[in-house]
Amino acid sequence: MQFGIFSVSDVTTDPTTGRTPSEAERIKAVVTIAKKAEEVGLDVFALGEHHNPPFFSSSPTTTLASIAAQTSTLQLSTATTLITTNDPVKIAEDYAMLQHLADGRVDLMMGRGNTGPVYPWFGKDIRDGIDLAVENYALLRRLWREDVVDWSGKYRTPLQGFTSTPRPLDGVPPFVWHGSIRSPQIAEQAAFYGDGFLHNHIFWPPEHTQRMVEFYRRRFEHYGHGAADQAIVGLGGQVFMRKNSQDAVREFRPYFDNAPVYGHGPSLEEFSTETPLTVGSPQQVIERTLGFRDYVGDYQRQLFLIDHAGLPLKTVLEQLDILGEEVVPVLRREFAALKPAHVPDAPTHASLVAAAGGAKDATVYAPADDVTGQGAGGADPMSTRTLAVVSAGLSVPSSTRLLADRLTAASVAALRERGVDVTVEVVELREHARDLADNLVTGFPNAALRAATETVTGADGLIAVTPIFSASYSGLFKTFFDVVDRDALTGKPVLLGATAGTARHSLALEFALRPLFAYLRTTVAPTAVFAASEDWAGGDGVSRALNERIERAASELADLIAGRPAATPIDPLEEPFGGTPPFEQLLRSV
Incomplete structure (x- = not known):
């Protein structure tokens, strides 16, 4: 099972000091956090995508490429890649490039995001959100799997004889997760293709998460990809830990109360009861996380949110030490002991290459000029x-x-x-x-x-x-x-x-x-x-x-x-x- 962290890339004032970090500070802090995640033995670092304040991560692949150059084992992913408003051609190119730079240590999570105004900023209509997700992803899959694509659709200009470059590393595209909190259509899409489904249930009660994951599992089996319990499932989570639970609650409360998303709403105690947010001792986090299996079954990836709401970098690094030293080793051992043999691990580049029959050079070797993309003299009409x-x-x-x-x-x-x-x-x-x-x-x-x-x-x-x-x-x-x-x-x-x-x-x-x-x-x-x-x-x-x-x-x-x-x-x-x-x-x- 994979364990990791994700960041939504918020730039938030620390309510205990009144200080707001600069974008430059937060960008460098995220790189430091990712490197620390690898150092303490975590498997995955995922970064969100936003195009508005108070967030900085408008180009996740740029940041992840920098992290790739400074790590060697860490799987790099996204906490959302906006399949609705990004051009699928650009997604195909950017993530294939990142895949090469990271030696295959890349997957990504498709999502629609939670910022409504982003649609008109990119010339889209939010009412087309589901249809955009469906059409754009169908094109993205073809761009990664076909050397030459002819395509026409509703939401972008047609493609004629188009080759996305670079081609996926070893001829194998990055594995794709589909993330959704409330849209069963996205779970259906993930099941149709046999992709992964990640439910970031940090804002929702367990009953809702259970229904969404069960639906995805049933549809995964319906489409012939395997038994329902073999579907590839990931979960989000949110934790804050200290040795004593009272210290954790006391320290985290001002950050919770003033957080941009859920601050000034339910109390910390109410939110912790109704959602998987766990603020307490490492043992409480272990027990709460092991309990996720009771309502979603065996799953492949667990990501925690730990660097939000204005928490200072020093505190976040301390949280990573606790995760890596006291929490994840226990979770890894306990989940492994419970998992049946027929339930697969989370896909990696190595496992996908093996399933494809081995690595291959997917480069499209085509003589072309640098203006038209066509070979000198054009194509021979007789051939x-x-x-x-x-x-x-x-x-x-x-x-x-x-x-x-x-x-x-x-x-x-x-x-x-x-x-x-x-x-x-x-x-x-x-x-x-x-x-x-x-x-x-x-x-x-x-x-x-x-x-x-x-x-x-x-x-x-x-x-x-x-x-x-x-x-x-x-x-x-x-x-x-x-x-x-x-x-x-x-x-x-x-x-x-x-x-x-x-x-x-x-x-x-x-x-x-x-x-x-x-x-x-x-x-x-x-x-x-x-x-x-x-x-x-x-x-x-x-x-x-x-x-x-x-x-x-x-x-x-x-x-x-x-x-x-x-x-x-x-x-x-x-x-x-x-x-x-x-x-x-x-x-x-x-």
Whole structure:
């Protein structure tokens, strides 16, 4: 089990002296605290992210990189990385860079934060908080796992042929925890991907923490990542210790009473009763912390908050001495004795590399100039193909899109092995649901739907993935191919995929999808890929059997595409009035 501390990076007046440290003092103090944490035998140091006073940590990776250079064993993490307002591209780059500098001693905790005004400061709307967390993290995962990403979404500009650099160390992204105090949607997100879930329960009663962790565990098992008690759970905690509990209470009371977050509210005694805050002797902290297991089960990471509310650096370092010498050794021994053998430890870079089959050089070696990012002379059009990907998933994220992304990555890799460069264009049908309904009623596609159908008809190959409902493809999926000109797909190489809750729906591939694409006179790859919920278990979230099917199908599609001449691009000038908007679109503008 991992034990550590986290800092929210507040700059707070010491109520016993009236002195407020400068930002420079607090920044240097945090580095000193992290180094001391390693010295006393703790495992983890995590730093929060804020973009407003009275906090200083607007760039956690900068501070953590400095700490990495001055430590050798300490795992570096975040107490929140704002997945909602940070650009996922910047997160991918910054934390991969930190991962290299720290020799892999990095993970991070995604969160939405607790400062509402941060959203407009970064051009976002707080009402989109959950959707931003979902979309941004889905993109972040792809940026770390795919060398070349083509992506479009709702909340940022599209990416075309983008490679995030540096690539993750040894080809393995940092492990991700998702932190939430009150949002079950974030626990659901963590469970969907098989990531960790950290509940910072310093402000909440045990009953609430228990409900959130239980929900995450159930959903972790539902998505096939293992048994519920194997889910990766972390907890926050808050302590202040002295040899005698009376001394601890007397010394900490003025800091509690004047703390920016909970000061001037419930009394110290009330707050200690209703939440896990423990102010007392080391033995009281040990007993209280061991009691966390009673309501969350066996868990992997325990972090304590000790450097807030204006506590002076000298006091914080004394707290670390007590933690390292008297508290954590006992907790480590007691938790280890209680943990069943099948419950995993917290993931580390070493364990993730081992699970991936060993380290690999993930560097993308691509000759390019320093202005456009393109190789001198540009790409050879004779060796370049376009791959269209149609996903009919109804949610964000969805297992349908997840399968589509896996098929795409494998197909791109297979084509490049054959000396063929690839441009990927994704059509997410969920975004065109209303466009498709309008098209059925009016007989005319709007500009967005027309662009989507032209993407598919003009591509050299097609990956088409649908969820299965009532033993067949979805209505959204069928409607899209109803509006595509029947003759426009003749001979086009197609890889078919489908998803559903159980494997009993897999025959829909052969009895529904394959006949549809035979009617459209496409050339369908022999292997179609079906993924049930159970298939998303295994290393990196995919079972070995599913991964083998994906690789085989991708290889077949690559052979079909590479064996054909490149498609002739649609020339908008070929039809002199091709850009004329349909009349129903003109009517809308009146």
